[in-house]
Amino acid sequence: MSSEEIEREQAYVDKLYARLDAMRENASGRLDQVLLQSGGTHQARSERDSIAAGYHDDITEYGGLENGLCFGRLDFDNAERSYIGRRGLYEDSPERAQLLMDWRAPAARPFYLATVASPEGVRVRRHIRSSGRAVTGIDDEVLDLTAVDTSGHDAVTGESVLLASLNARRTGRMGDIVETIQAEQDRIIRADVRGILVVQGGPGTGKTAVALHRAAYLLYTHRRELTQRGVLVVGPNTTFLGYIGRVLPSLGETSALLSTVGGLFPGVVAEREEGPEAASVKGSIVMAEVVERAVADRQRVPGEPMEILVERDPVWIEPAVAERAREQARRSLKPHNQARAIFAEIVVDGLARQIAERIGADVLDPDAPNLLEEGDLAEMRAELAEDRAVLAALDELWPVLTPQRLLDDLYEWDDLLEAATPMLTPAQRAALRREPGGGWTPADVPLLDEAAELLGDDERVMREKARREKARRERIAYAQGVLDIAAGSESYEFEDIESEVLTAFDLIDADELAGRHEEEARLTVAERAAADRRWMFGHVIVDEAQELSEMVWRLLMRRCPSKSMTLVGDVAQTGDEAGTTSWEHVLSPYVDDRWRLEHLTVNYRTPAEIMDLAASVLAELDPSLEVPTSVRETGTEPWTSHVDDLAAALPALVAREAAAVGDGRLAVIVPSGSLTELGAAVAAAVPGTAVGEKVDLESPVVVLDVKRAKGLEFDAVVLAEPAAIVAESARGLSDLYVALTRATQRLGIVHSGELPAGLTRPGE
Numbered sequence: 001m002s003s004e005e006i007e008r009e010q011a012y013v014d015k016l017y018a019r020l021d022a023m024r025e026n027a028s029g030r031l032d033q034v035l036l037q038s039g040g041t042h043q044a045r046s047e048r049d050s051i052a053a054g055y056h057d058d059i060t061e062y063g064g065l066e067n068g069l070c071f072g073r074l075d076f077d078n079a080e081r082s083y084i085g086r087r088g089l090y091e092d093s094p095e096r097a098q099l100l101m102d103w104r105a106p107a108a109r110p111f112y113l114a115t116v117a118s119p120e121g122v123r124v125r126r127h128i129r130s131s132g133r134a135v136t137g138i139d140d141e142v143l144d145l146t147a148v149d150t151s152g153h154d155a156v157t158g159e160s161v162l163l164a165s166l167n168a169r170r171t172g173r174m175g176d177i178v179e180t181i182q183a184e185q186d187r188i189i190r191a192d193v194r195g196i197l198v199v200q201g202g203p204g205t206g207k208t209a210v211a212l213h214r215a216a217y218l219l220y221t222h223r224r225e226l227t228q229r230g231v232l233v234v235g236p237n238t239t240f241l242g243y244i245g246r247v248l249p250s251l252g253e254t255s256a257l258l259s260t261v262g263g264l265f266p267g268v269v270a271e272r273e274e275g276p277e278a279a280s281v282k283g284s285i286v287m288a289e290v291v292e293r294a295v296a297d298r299q300r301v302p303g304e305p306m307e308i309l310v311e312r313d314p315v316w317i318e319p320a321v322a323e324r325a326r327e328q329a330r331r332s333l334k335p336h337n338q339a340r341a342i343f344a345e346i347v348v349d350g351l352a353r354q355i356a357e358r359i360g361a362d363v364l365d366p367d368a369p370n371l372l373e374e375g376d377l378a379e380m381r382a383e384l385a386e387d388r389a390v391l392a393a394l395d396e397l398w399p400v401l402t403p404q405r406l407l408d409d410l411y412e413w414d415d416l417l418e419a420a421t422p423m424l425t426p427a428q429r430a431a432l433r434r435e436p437g438g439g440w441t442p443a444d445v446p447l448l449d450e451a452a453e454l455l456g457d458d459e460r461v462m463r464e465k466a467r468r469e470k471a472r473r474e475r476i477a478y479a480q481g482v483l484d485i486a487a488g489s490e491s492y493e494f495e496d497i498e499s500e501v502l503t504a505f506d507l508i509d510a511d512e513l514a515g516r517h518e519e520e521a522r523l524t525v526a527e528r529a530a531a532d533r534r535w536m537f538g539h540v541i542v543d544e545a546q547e548l549s550e551m552v553w554r555l556l557m558r559r560c561p562s563k564s565m566t567l568v569g570d571v572a573q574t575g576d577e578a579g580t581t582s583w584e585h586v587l588s589p590y591v592d593d594r595w596r597l598e599h600l601t602v603n604y605r606t607p608a609e610i611m612d613l614a615a616s617v618l619a620e621l622d623p624s625l626e627v628p629t630s631v632r633e634t635g636t637e638p639w640t641s642h643v644d645d646l647a648a649a650l651p652a653l654v655a656r657e658a659a660a661v662g663d664g665r666l667a668v669i670v671p672s673g674s675l676t677e678l679g680a681a682v683a684a685a686v687p688g689t690a691v692g693e694k695v696d697l698e699s700p701v702v703v704l705d706v707k708r709a710k711g712l713e714f715d716a717v718v719l720a721e722p723a724a725i726v727a728e729s730a731r732g733l734s735d736l737y738v739a740l741t742r743a744t745q746r747l748g749i750v751h752s753g754e755l756p757a758g759l760t761r762p763g764e
């Protein structure tokens, strides 16, 4: 392509960036203005908060567009032309002529779908390559071969753009694919938002990429509903979330919350590890009943009259009264903590009547009516309801519980555990046992959530929350008052804003104001959703959805009552014992057969040479499972090396591979049981190696186990002792399949023991 043509496109791209810069400056100026406004009604304040949050989102989005703002151009048969980019841009003029079309706009679809066979009115599709703001190349695809003189164009090169991107070195962060979305992917990305869409696809077929682009597409197309309610994206572990974390902002969205299952219960960090037995029991659907029983077991009736000393006089909670109280409280169908008030009222009334009988009786005439009146009785009830001994008795019979307390007690006390789990085997019960304060695991999260549903909020906690919110508002109003006095006016002239604010900041508590800005203006929908267990998302996207347990599905269905969901996964890659090998099994309890299934069939990651090997392992796992077709070959066969002492030999082999990938990324995937030992051996010999749980994926070499490698990809992979990986878990063959399909260029296998079936091929 001629350099004039590149220059011409550069001039256009410069114009786009100039417009973007102006928009960014404008948004920053407006944000500053909003943050400095003050006072007004509660409604005015909250309107300002949301306006400020909007500007903040815009600025974040503009900042993410420094690379490849514009990547395509469509020339139509009717001589019209559209530039396609990561967001739409319009001229700053009354006509608002479109400068750049958002890739998600319906009119941009031909960029992804048009072919020579079906050009959809497109004459030429142009790919514009760039680095930062500089245009570096242009590739044209002539689609309407009859309508155009092709002599001025290069050969058809659509594929070359895709292959260039697939062959590029990995950085440790996932990038977006907006420039090269393929037709089968485009159809999924733009599928109807309603209902549950399951995307089944083998490794490397772009499930993660498609899921994230779908999030961006839905937020664009259904902006009003979804930016308010947000989109939840659930991924398998924090390493993975770090890997995909920058894809969405670069697509221009801040209304998506990325979370692991462990992060879905606000206030709890569920990072403890536990054995597969415990995780498997906790994930099973019977736990819904276990939690229900555990709550019911905390609503007690004493076996015999329970004595309480009220001001040194004994009174008794009679079993019959407590029974009636419990029944009425349960019949209210209120959650446990709220129903306690009903229980307490009836019990207290019983106590008040006992006392009334004693002190109101006519000593001269036992048959005479009680001397106390209804008013006296009411007063007595009020006093008893506050009495320490009565409260202690109520706490014993119907304690106010947090979900954490309920589960802590359940796991700790044999009698509670036994009572709540008659349907479990002794071994399953033993797997649940835990000492107090042991920390939460991801499998506890749906149980905490289940408990929270049944327990409801503690009214005391709610009162405390309301009190704190009121105090916060008052502090702000106070600070604002000072600010207004300092500035001498309630409304500012914007030219003078800086000097006035500086004075005010000097005079009052700057932290207070900074905190207020932080708290109120900076909270995105995603942040607000993260802090609120009851948040109901507009759409839920789950990656590696095959790993989710039945209990997690229950939680997710609660968070998305509209059941608008996209679930991507591969039932051949299930590693978690509580995970699934059947979509139908997990979905039918919620939506029966009302869900749609789409398939992705092309592997964009793993070259054919590596996929051949992975295919033999998949055949061992289940011959009926289909292997996705690799889109490219590299000419490099995987190598196998048999060694006597793995820990001694591995570092040198890793160093050799690291040299072979140059500035790319290399992963050493090892059995979980040897992670520490092999990690240390490699780290000691190969500079820049990161090992373990939360590895920095941007390191040149990382050592991890399959669980943490899930969903990730690297230029090269060295797989250590595959037979041990297979032996480590009930789903070991699936784990091996996952490990084999992480590489984009090179794969090596090092083993000291036997090779597992499927991998026994002649090596290097």
Ligand SMILES: Nc1ncnc2c1ncn2[C@@H]1O[C@H](COP(=O)(O)OP(=O)(O)OP(=O)(O)O)[C@@H](O)[C@H]1O
Pocket (backbone or CB within 6 Å): 162, 165, 166, 175, 176, 177, 180, 181, 182, 185, 201, 202, 203, 204, 205, 206, 207, 208, 209, 210, 570, 573, 604, 605, 710, 711, 712, 713, 741
């Ligand atoms: N249309 C595309 N254009 C460019 N790259 C693509 C395209 N589709 C997928 N890729 C790339 O292929 C690789 C694999 O994609 P992704 O991680 O989304 O696959 P996956 O199906 O989630 O894999 P796995 O099940 O193994 O986790 C990524 O590097 C992704 O960017």
